Amino acid sequence: MSCHDASPGAATTTLDAPLVVLVGNPNVGKSTLFNALTGARQRVVNAPGTTVELQSGTWRPGGAAARGEVRLVDLPGAYSLVARTPDEQVTADVVAGGAALGRPDLAVVLVEAGALARSLYLLGQVARLGLRVVVGLTMVDVARSRGVDVDVDALADRLGVPVVAVHPRSGRGTDALADVVLATLRDADADADADAGRVRLPGTVDPVPVDPVPVDPAPDEVEALFAWVDDLVRAVGGVAPAGVRTWSDRLDRVLLHPVAGIPVLLAVMWLLFQLATAAAAPLMDAVDGFVTGTLADGVTTGLDTVHAPAWLTGLLVDGVLAGVGTVAAFVPLMALMFVAVAVLEDCGYLARAAFVADRAMRAIGLDGRAMLPFVVGFGCNLPALAATRTLPHARQRLMVGLLVPWTSCPARLTVYVLLSSIFFPGHAGTAIFLMYVASVALVVLGGLLLRVTLFRDLRREPLVLALPAYQRPRLRALALSTWTRVLSFLTKAGQVVVVTLTLVWVALAVPVVGGHAVGDVPVADSLYGRAAEAVAPVLAPAGFGDWHASAALVTGFVAKEVAVGALAQAYAVDEPDDPAAAGDLGDRLRATFEESSGGHAAAAAAAFMVFVLAYTPCLATVAEQWRLFGARWTLGCVGAQLAVAWLLAVAVFRVGALL
Structure with missing residues (x-):
């Protein structure tokens, strides 16, 4: 995987550049450091075959003249390389060299000064795989406020690798980190067997051959690693005094x-x-x-x-x-x-x-x-x-x-207001409230169903959190992170939206009967209108099997807030400025639902509202799901939403018609 610059006109990092990975526990400052080192030269990517996000970018330690560029990857936070989650598995695979990124040339392992034991255990696992390491000691100031003052020189001497105190939020220490990273890479290039960046492990823990997935250490090696960590923490002043608040x-x-x-x-x-x-x-x-x-x-x-x-x-x-x-x-x-x-x-x-x-x-x-x-x-x-x-x-x-x-966004509210004001004028507020109750119920019931089917592997575990220290947010880091993620949305999900809306216009513009010019055709005589007519019979069991309703639902797939306008366009009447005062559109819609439902218009309207709640929210959401989770999960989700929406709408109509 090559790392391309996210900013226009910026340089591109090639696969020939050294690969450096950031490794550490969650909330240790990796992402902040990554933003500080790469600036705008970064992008969001997914680890191949997974939904795990990685930040990948270009780092120029010491300036381009000193070493050129480095491929820098911010790996998911992990407590151990004996993976218990997909995120930890991605980190373990990359560190072991078994991922598509290739074997890293160096790992910058971030160690939290106030939580040395937890961080050093992960460092020992990384070192056990034979990877060259540079240690970044973070949150030194927070640790000192708790009475912990880590001796950086002593830690470096005991580990046998460079240790640099870095402050990712302010950028202090990043130049020193760049110097030791360059020196370690240079020494490794000069002599592949050199000890540069090799951690001194306890004598009973031997480096293992690199496998695509790290092997579990033997129990005696785990015990030796814990003993090594405990000895290190005590030797470098990493134990917090009792009673400090x-x-x-x-x-x-x-x-x-x-x-x-x-x-x-x-x-x-x-x-x-x-x-x-x-x-x-x-x-x-x-x-x-x-x-x-x-x-x-x-x-x-x-x-x-x-x-x-x-x-x-x-x-x-x-x-x-x-x-x-x-x-x-x-x-x-x-x-x-x-x-x-x-x-x-x-x-x-x-x-x-x-x-x-x-x-x-x-x-x-x-x-x-x-x-x-x-x-x-x-x-x-x-x-x-x-x-x-x-x-x-x-x-x-x-x-x-x-x-x-299935969380009901305000775009759906426009449809709720229109239909409830037409068909439930005395109880419109209650009808809308029930839609939000149904939304919460869908989320809860859907979650319970997923837990016993597709997500049985999600273990019910107590929430164990390492609470990070309270800190003042850094504007520059926030701006860089926001820019990168918004740009990722624009370049990926945005393309899907633009292409699809263009195709919708084409369907509305192409006539299927004579006498109309392209781009000047009534909805009923367009390709779009005929598609809506073809869909309408599927919706008949729910009481609104009419092409006007199906055309609005198809348009609502693009954006729910335009569904009311689509109804007005289908009936060739003016769209109401206030959905609660539907006017001519209300009269036309009431007549249509009376006919399509066999005299049970209110039940059909309730079914229509439930369908709007349960089916695909909007095209932009689908595009973002596609970007985050891939095509298979997105298409499966859309299919499931349509099926659930149809079943619920039919059930609501049948029960409502009886009442």
């Missing part, structure tokens, strides 16, 4: 309290929801207005000037540019949510929130860290999928990513 400890007495911590958690989740809805909406509208308004008008004027045919103008403006506008409108939302989640993670609160929410999430076999994506999902499913990266294991991220589309 910091302001972080005092704050945790409130934030982790089983009663006081809940209101704080709810307040933070409410702020995230507001960010995904009220704060993001004006920005999204502004971007969409510029692209589909100002920019579209300029393109139209330019095409008219050169007398371009009407179909070409429609293709470029209503097809391609509309797709670009849809993608661009999501950028402010994605950026806001990436920043918000990164702030919570960087400051240390996210781990505390997971602890407080853990009991509630246990109901569906997940731990408390799953709370964040589900809460964000009720604001928008797209950033909720991105928020799954805060979960520690790939299988958990996948399971949550499959459930998130």
Whole structure:
């Protein structure tokens, strides 16, 4: 796998460049250090054959003139190379040289000064595989606040490899780290058998031949490693004195309290929801207005000037540019949510929130860290999928990513308001509330079903977290991380959205009967309308087997908020400014549902609302699932959503018709 620069016009790292991997426990500062070393020269990739995300980029230690470029990969956090999760398995495979990346030339193992024992055990496992190592000692200041003052020189002398105190958040120590990495690589090139970067292991622990997957150490070797770690920690001053309490400890007495911590958690989740809805909406509208308004008008004027045919103008403006506008409108939302989640993670609160929410999430076999994506999902499913990266294991991220589309986002609310105001005018609020109750039920029941079928391997384990110290977020690191992830969305998921919306325009523009020009055809006489007619009989058992309804559902696959406009377009009436005052559209829709349901219009409307809740949320969400989890899981998820939506809609209609 080559590491390509994510920034336009930047250099490309080739496979000939040395491969350096960052290894360490979760929350030890790897990602922050990675951002500091690579800057904008990075991208998000998936480990081959997995849903595990890796950060891959270009590092120029000492400047390009000193050594050229280094391929730097930030591996998933791991406590051990005897893998218990897919994330740890990826780390173990890469360290052992059995992954597609190839065998690393060097591992920069980050060791937390305040948690030496946990970090040094992982270091011993990496060294056992014969990999050359440089040690980065992190969080030295936090350790000192707890009375732990690690002797860096003594640690380096006992290990036999360079040890550098680094501060990833401020960048202090990164130049010294670059110097020792270059020196170790240089010495290794000069003499392949040299001891440069070779950790001095205890005498009973011998390096093993490198296998594609590291072998489990024998019990006596494990015991020897633990004894070695314990001796090292005591020798270099890594033992914390008893009775030391910091302001972080005092704050945790409130934030982790089983009663006081809940209101704080709810307040933070409410702020995230507001960010995904009220704060993001004006920005999204502004971007969409510029692209589909100002920019579209300029393109139209330019095409008219050169007398371009009407179909070409429609293709470029209503097809391609509309797709670009849809993608661009999501950028402010994605950026806001990436920043918000990164702030919570960087400051240390996210781990505390997971602890407080853990009991509630246990109901569906997940731990408390799953709370964040589900809460964000009720604001928008797209950033909720991105928020799954805060979960520690790939299988958990996948399971949550499959459930998130059933959290009812505000785009669906427009459809709920329209139908409830038409068919349940005296109980519209109750009908809408029940849709949100049904959304929560779908998530819970879907999670329970997945736990006993596709995700039986997810073990129910107590939540064990190493709570990171509270820290002030660093703006530069946040900006780099946000830029990289937004760019990854634009270049991958964005392409799918633009292409699909262009194809939708083509289907709407191509007539299937004579007498119409391309791009100027009623929906009923277009390829799109005929496709809707073909789908309609499938929906007949649910009481809304009419092409107007099926056309709205097909359009809703692109974006739920345009489903109301699609209904108005299908009936050739004006779209209501307020869905609660449906006007002519309400009259047409009531008449259609009366006919298609055999006189049970209210039951058909309830079934339609349930179908809108349960089936695929929007094209952008599907594209993001594809980017994160791959084609197989995404297509399977879409198929399952459609099947569940149909079954629930039929059940609701049949029961409603009886009542």
